[in-house]
């Protein structure tokens with residue numbers, strides 16, 4: 001069973017927050033994803049975000065939907081990363097494969113979850129009051145390890161969401177995996193220091209510190225995901241989301257010596273600080 005670094009923050013009296021970093025959760029997974037049909041479509045004619053298409057309603061739930069734009073393999077990357085995230089002990093919103101009735105196209109959907117507003121989230125990510133957010137350091141470090149492994153260049157503040165669970169706990173949710181994995185395929189180099197992921201991480205580690213144990217644990221969890229699991233995940237991806245050749249290369253790479261070397265190089269880079 002996977003330890004979870006989901007930054008579950010308990011609200012205590014006096015407005016303090018404590019993160020439960022190692023919550024255990026046994027997840028029941030479906031073998032095949034349900035394909036939802038969009039009932040109401042709201043395409044934003046003037047989108048404020050880089051990769052989203054707009055919103056849709058499915059059975060009363062609102063989803064942000066994305067298709068592939070600008071040469072990125074957005075849908076395939078979003079979908080596969082969302083399947084890997086719980087495997088390695090992190091959290092993301094519920095996701096879906098959504099069919100548009102109007103065009104019969106398949107979109108990636110991220111189900112809107114109630115979250116803290118952007119100002120509050122930024123304040124918590126960079127507040128420097130890490131004693132109030134125990135476990136956030138672990139969750140941010142774990143997310144950084146995953147991003148570095150998958151070459152996710154775009155983890156800026158707004159790609160973290162703080163969800164308030166009904167228990168009063170907060171959970172750090174990771175979103176927006178359009179610019180990694182298949183969009184950055186083949187994964188070879190390491191992210192440059194100038195990218196969003198490394199510059200945002202640098203700022204948050206200055207406030208909260210870097211949790212080497214959590215980062216190394218995440219790399220270990222990645223190593224434990226069986227190649228067979230990855231093949232199953234790829235089988236669920238709708239046709240056209242990941243080119244066949246990329247899917248074959250990715251399946252062959254997962255668990256290969258090159259994959260293990262990447263994990264080892266990241267471990268070393270985190271330990272000696274050169275990849276922070």
Ligand SMILES: Nc1ncnc2c1ncn2[C@@H]1O[C@H](COP(=O)(O)OP(=O)(O)OP(=O)(O)O)[C@@H](O)[C@H]1O
Nearest residue numbers: 049050051052064093110111112113158159175176
């Ligand atoms: N599941 C969700 N629940 C709540 N809010 C969400 C969810 N998904 C996306 N959002 C909101 O929508 C914004 C845009 O989503 P997302 O980051 O996935 O798209 P994007 O176009 O790739 O963004 P950008 O390129 O600007 O980072 C997020 O920053 C967040 O505020």
Ligand SMILES: [Mg+2]
Nearest residue numbers: 158159175176
């Ligand atoms: Mg975003």
